[in-house]
Amino acid sequence: xxxxxxxxxxxxxxxxxxxxxxxxxxxxxxxxxxxxxxxxxxxxxxxxxxxxxxxxxxxxxxxxxxxxxxxxxxxxxxxxxxxxxxxxxxxxxxxxxxxxxxxxxxxxxxxxxxxxxxxxxxxxxxxxxxxxxxxxxxxxxxxxxxxxxxxxxxxxxxxxxxxxxxxxxxxxxxxxxxxxxxxxxxxxxxxxxxxxxxxxxxxxxxxxxxxxxxxxxxxxxxxxxxxxxxxxxxxxxxxxxxxxxxxxxxxxxxxxxxxxxxxxxxxxxxxxxxxxxxxxxxxxxxxxxxxxxxxxxxxxxxxxxxxxxxxxxxxxxxxxxxxxxxx
Numbered sequence: 568x569x570x571x572x573x574x575x576x577x578x579x580x581x582x583x584x585x586x587x588x589x590x591x592x593x594x595x596x597x598x599x600x601x602x603x604x605x606x607x608x609x610x611x612x613x614x615x616x617x618x619x620x621x622x623x624x625x626x627x628x629x630x631x632x633x634x635x636x637x638x639x640x641x642x643x644x645x646x647x648x649x650x651x652x653x654x655x656x657x658x659x660x661x662x663x664x665x666x667x668x669x670x671x672x673x674x675x676x677x678x679x680x681x682x683x684x685x686x687x688x689x690x691x692x693x694x695x696x697x698x699x700x701x702x703x704x705x706x707x708x709x710x711x712x713x714x715x716x717x718x719x720x721x722x723x724x725x726x727x728x729x730x731x732x733x734x735x736x737x738x739x740x741x742x743x744x745x746x747x748x749x750x751x752x753x754x755x756x757x758x759x760x761x762x763x764x765x766x767x768x769x770x771x772x773x774x775x776x777x778x779x780x781x782x783x784x785x786x787x788x789x790x791x792x793x794x795x796x797x798x799x800x801x802x803x804x805x806x807x808x809x810x811x812x813x814x815x816x817x818x819x820x821x822x823x824x825x826x827x828x829x830x831x832x833x834x835x836x837x838x839x840x841x842x843x844x845x846x847x848x849x850x851x852x853x854x855x856x857x858x859x860x861x862x863x864x865x866x867x868x869x870x871x872x873x874x875x876x877x878x879x880x881x882x883x884x885x886x887x888x889x890x891x892x893x894x
Contacts, residue, residue, distance in 0.1 A: 571587075571590065572666060572855065574587065575587055575824045575852045575853065575855075576669065576670070576673045576823075576824060578823040578824050578852075579823065584823065584824070584826065584852075585618065585619050587824070587852055588619050588622070588826075588850055588852060588859070589616070589617070589618075589619070589622075591852055591855050591859045592616060592622050592859070592860070593613070594855065595855070595858060595859065595860075596613050598637045598638060599635060599636070599637060599857065599858055600638055601625075601629055601633045601634075601635050601858075602625055602635070602858050605623070605625055605629075606623060609623055611623055619826075619828075619850070620838065622850075622860050623836070623860065624828075624830070624835070624848045624860045624861055624862040625858045625860060625861055625862065626835070626861075626862045627657070627806055627861050627862055627863050627864060629858075630648075630657035630658060630659060630805070630806045631655045631656065631657050631658070632655070634658075634660050635659075635660065635857045635858055636660040636662050636856060636857055637662065637856055640662045640856065641662060642660045642661065642662055643661055643662060643663065643664045644661045644664055644704075645658055645659065645660055645661065645699060646658070646659040646661060646699055646700070646701035646704070646805050647659075647697075647698070647699035647700075647805065648804070648805040648806075649693065649694070649697065649700075649772075657804075657805045657806055658805075659701065659805050659806055659857060660857065661808075661856075661857075662856045663856055666808065666853060666855070666856070667701070667704070667705075667808045667853070668708060669853075670808045670809050670824075670853035671705045671708075671709070671808075671809070671810060672708075672709070672712065673822065674809060674810055674812070674822040675709060677822050677823075678812045678814075678820070678822070679743075679766075679812075681712075682709050682712040682713045683712060683713055683714050683715075684741055685713050685715070685718075685741050685742060685743045686713060686715040686717050686718050686735050686740050686741070686742045686743070687706070687709055687710045687713045687715070687718045687742075687743045687745065688717075688718065688719065688721065688728065688731060688732065688742060688743070688744045688745070689706045689710065689719070689720045689721065689744075689745050689746065690720075690721050690728065690744065690745070690746030690747070690750045690751060690754060691703065691706065691720065691745070691746060691747050691750070691770070692722050692723055692747070692750050693747055693749075693750070693772065694747065695720060695722060701803070701805050702770060702803065705803075705810075706720075706745060707720075715740075717731060717735065723750075725753070725754050725757050725758060726758075728744075728754065729754075729758045729760065732744065732760075732762065732765060733760055735764075736762050736763060736764045736765050739764055740764060741764050741765075741766075742762075742764060742765040742766070743765070743766045743768060744765055744766070744767045744768065745768045745769075745770065745801070746767075746768070746769060746770065747769070747770055747771070747772045748769045748770070748771055748772050748780075748785060749772065751767065751769055751789060752780070752785060752788060752789070755788055755789050755792035755793070756788075756792075758792070759791075759792045759793070760792075760793065760794075761793065761794035762793045762794060762795060763794075765793070765795075766799050767789055767793060767795060767798050767799065768798070768799040768800060768801055768812075769785070769786075769789070769798060769799070769800050769801075770800070770801045770803075771800070771801075771802075782800075782817045783817075785798075786798040786816075786817070796815070797814060797815030797816065798815065799812065799813055799814050799815065800812070800813040800817060800819065801813075802819050802877060804863070806854075806857075806861060807825075807849060807851045807853075807854060807861070808851060808853035808854050808857075809821075809822060809824065809825045809851045809852075809853045809854075810822075811825065811827070811875070817876055817877065818870075818874050818875070818876055819874060819875050819876070819877070820873075820874050820875075821873070821875075824851070824852040824853060825849070825850065825851050825852070825853075826849075826850040826873070827847055827848070827849060827850075827867065827869055827873075827875045828847075828848040828849075828850065828869070829843060829844070829845040829846065829847065829848070829867060829868065829869050830845055830846050830847075830848050830862065831845055831846070832845055832846040832866065832881055835862055841869050841870060841871050842868065842869075842870065842871070843868065844866060844867070844868045844878055845866065845867075845868075846862065846863070846864070846865070846866055846867075846881055847863045847865040847866065847867045847875075847877070848860070848861065848862055848863070849861045849863055864880055864881045865877055865878075865879070865880060865881070866878045866879045866880065866881055
């Protein structure tokens with residue numbers, strides 16, 4: 568299995584992706600009990616699943632109620648989603664943290680080159696204030712890999728962050744400022760200055776901390792504040808071990824071992840063509856030890872070059888209609 572896992576990160580073609588996806592599907596049919604039970608309830612004949620479009624996707628709500636991991640495996644760390652008081656949160660039981668590290672470092676290298684080229688400054692207060700964040704785990708390790716003595720986390724130290732950014736950027740140092748949306752907007756309202764060598768990346772997330780803003784409005788506020796052409800974005804979630812990235816305009820691209828498929832929001836077993844808006848299904852082959860085939864509650868659209876856009880969240884009626892088999 569270890570050699571197969573390594574090959575996932577060497578995928579170069581659609582044919583290789585489909586071959587790997589079907590192998591992961593067959594493994595998870597046998598070893599991920601919840602997924603196996605789900606397929607049985609759907610009366611799926613596993614032997615007849617011979618292409619990606621025949622693979623059933625597991626509703627993401629299962630991560631809130633069940634331990635999704637191989638039978639008799641040991642958990643190394645549990646990632647938990649954020650949620651408002653009273654909400655049931657997702658839990659991702661990680662049995663191989665090295666696999667997560669390999670996935671996010673390979674994706675960062677794929678889109679941005681080696682982390683050691685950057686000074687990485689993180690503005691993620693809401694994530695630092697709780698335990699079990701997969702985003703903090705990722706950024707913490709990218710900071711270590713940057714090997715820059717001024718890389719690090721900032722809580723609400725906007726003045727100190729400004730001093731660091733202006734000095735480093737002015738020295739020609741490549742910087743990455745990665746932050747939760749509300750904190751970046753707070754920072755931009757307090758400080759405006761020109762950046763020439765810095766990528767500003769938002770990870771989403773207002774979640775009651777500020778008035779919700781549409782992406783275009785938020786990105787314009789940030790580009791105006793820092794004199795940038797575009798704002799980058801990261802698309803990830805607790806239930807995934809891989810991330811998609813956008814270098815502007817909210818158009819995301821997946822690493823080669825990850826794929827987005829759009830489904831009909833009212834019929835979870837019907838997929839939609841490119842350019843048609845619907846609900847997002849994710850194939851994440853790095854999720855080999857949980858579930859690689861997930862129905863999310865996000866709405867989006869895939870374009871002809873396989874880039875995609877996130878348009879919002881499903882409403883309660885759509886979620887209920889898609890999850891009649893959740894138990």
